[in-house]
Amino acid sequence: MLRYSADWRTVFFLCGFAALSLGGWVLDPSGPLLIAWVLVTMVSSWICAIIAHNTVHCPVFKKRWMNRVMQVWISLSYGFPISEYVPGHNLSHHKFMQQREDVMRTTKVNFRWNLLNFLFFFFAVGPGVTAGNYRYKKLMKERLPAWNRQLWVEIAAVWGVKVALVLLDWRKALLFVVLPHLFAVWGITTVNFLQHDGTDDAHPVNHSRNFVGRLFNFFTLNNGFHGVHHKHPGLHWSLTPEVHAQEFSPTIHPALEERSLFGYMFRAFIYPGKRVTFDGKPVVIANEGPDNDWVGASRDTAAEELGAVGSGA
Numbered sequence: 001m002l003r004y005s006a007d008w009r010t011v012f013f014l015c016g017f018a019a020l021s022l023g024g025w026v027l028d029p030s031g032p033l034l035i036a037w038v039l040v041t042m043v044s045s046w047i048c049a050i051i052a053h054n055t056v057h058c059p060v061f062k063k064r065w066m067n068r069v070m071q072v073w074i075s076l077s078y079g080f081p082i083s084e085y086v087p088g089h090n091l092s093h094h095k096f097m098q099q100r101e102d103v104m105r106t107t108k109v110n111f112r113w114n115l116l117n118f119l120f121f122f123f124a125v126g127p128g129v130t131a132g133n134y135r136y137k138k139l140m141k142e143r144l145p146a147w148n149r150q151l152w153v154e155i156a157a158v159w160g161v162k163v164a165l166v167l168l169d170w171r172k173a174l175l176f177v178v179l180p181h182l183f184a185v186w187g188i189t190t191v192n193f194l195q196h197d198g199t200d201d202a203h204p205v206n207h208s209r210n211f212v213g214r215l216f217n218f219f220t221l222n223n224g225f226h227g228v229h230h231k232h233p234g235l236h237w238s239l240t241p242e243v244h245a246q247e248f249s250p251t252i253h254p255a256l257e258e259r260s261l262f263g264y265m266f267r268a269f270i271y272p273g274k275r276v277t278f279d280g281k282p283v284v285i286a287n288e289g290p291d292n293d294w295v296g297a298s299r300d301t302a303a304e305e306l307g308a309v310g311s312g313a
Contacts, residue, residue, distance in 0.1 A: 006238035007060045009221065010051050017044040017077045017180075024176040025169075038175050045180035048077035049188035050223050056086045057229075058236045068150055072157050078188075079162075079181025081154035083147060087136040088129045092294040093192070094233055098201035101294040103128035104189065106197040107285045114268060114275040121193040122186045128291050129189075135295045194264070195226045198277040205252045206278065210244065211261045217241070224261070227252070253278050 002008070020041040029037050052074050059067040075082050088103060096102040108124040109117040141148040162181075165173040200206040211217070211224035225240040227248050235243060249257065255278045258264045268275070275283045 001061055001063070001066065003058075003060065003062055004236050004238055006236070010054070010060060013044070013047050013051060013221075014073060014077050017041070017048050020044050021176045021180070025172050028172070034175070038179060041176055042180045042183040045077065045079060045184035046187040047219060047221075048074060049079075049184040050220050052078045052080075052082040052085055053089070053188060053223070054221060054237050056082060056090065057233050068153075071150065072154055075154040075158050076161060078184050079158065079177075080185055081151055081158055083151040083154055084133055084137075086147070087140075087295075088133050090233070091136075092129075092132060094230065096292075096294060096297070097207060097230065098196060098199075100289060100292040101297055103132050103291050103294065104192050106193050107288050109193075110285045110288070114273050115270070117197070117275065118190065118193055118265075118269050122189045125189065125192075132291070132295055139295060191223075194261070194268075198275065198283050199256065200278070205248050206256055209256050209258060209264075209278070210248070210252075211258045211264070212241075212244075213259050213261070216261055227256070255279065 020037070024037050024041060055067075055071065055074055060070050061067050071082050093102050093104045098105045098107070104125045106117075106121070108128075109121050111117050111120070137148070137151070162173070162177065165177055194211075195209050196207070197209075199209055205227055208227035208230055210227055213224065217224045222237045222240045225244045228235065228240050228244040231247070232243065267273075277283055
């Protein structure tokens with residue numbers, strides 16, 4: 001059934017979120033256990049957001065109908081329709097990395113205190129992502145009917161279940177569903193800042209920051225190998241470490257192979273906390289204008305590039 005046996009880990013993490021969310025609802029922990037439970041559930045939902053990212057690039061199953069069902073399951077775990085994730089990510093960020101057509105470019109935030117750039121990046125790029133996705137749906141619903149139908153199935157499932165849970169018990173829904181889902185969408189968006197800020201988008205390998213620690217990549221399904229993902233977006237996540245070692249490690253700047261995500265975050269946002277490029281120069285943002293129209297720039301190739309993934313093929 002699976003295209004790659006490594007995706008049993010994908011299934012395991014999805015089951016893990018379901019167990020945490022349902023278990024918290026049924027057991028209703030209190031005190032320190034409640035805080036720990038909610039925090040772990042939030043991280044688990046963020047991992048499901050990474051799974052959503054992986055799935056829109058490389059479907060899990062061999063059969064189309066199974067991938068369509070899988071997309072609904074992932075949407076319920078991540079908290080948002082993953083078909084909606086496809087256009088803004090694949091056609092904006094991947095095609096126009098760090099350019100004005102990239103609605104998730106890191107230059108949209110420019111606080112003097114770098115920690116604020118990290119914390120508010122999501123709020124700076126969110127409106128552009130939402131507006132672009134809305135325009136894309138309106139434009140492409142006739143050209144991509146299978147993608148549009150799948151999107152509406154996911155919308156009905158996600159928001160139908162969420163509203164039903166809130167009506168059933170708003171407190172439990174907030175703790176074990178809504179908060180984890182909000183953290184997931186914040187986290188999967190904000191990680192883009194860690195991966196691209198201060199890099200060189202014009203360079204063949206120095207365009208992305210990679211986090212190569214084994215433990216981090218076990219839990220994030222190799223999401224740390226981000227550069228090779230941009231070069232080969234359809235490559236299955238289980239293959240990225242090997243390809244990274246072959247195509248990126250020999251020539252990439254050493255500062256763009258970080259052993260520890262938390263070590264990098266401490267240096268970037270706490271001490272010394274300066275916003276610098278990978279080679280130690282201050283990040284300079286000049287003439288930052290509004291978003292360019294990625295929807296129009298992609299409309300002629302969208303059906304060809306997204307048809308298979310968007311329909312769950």
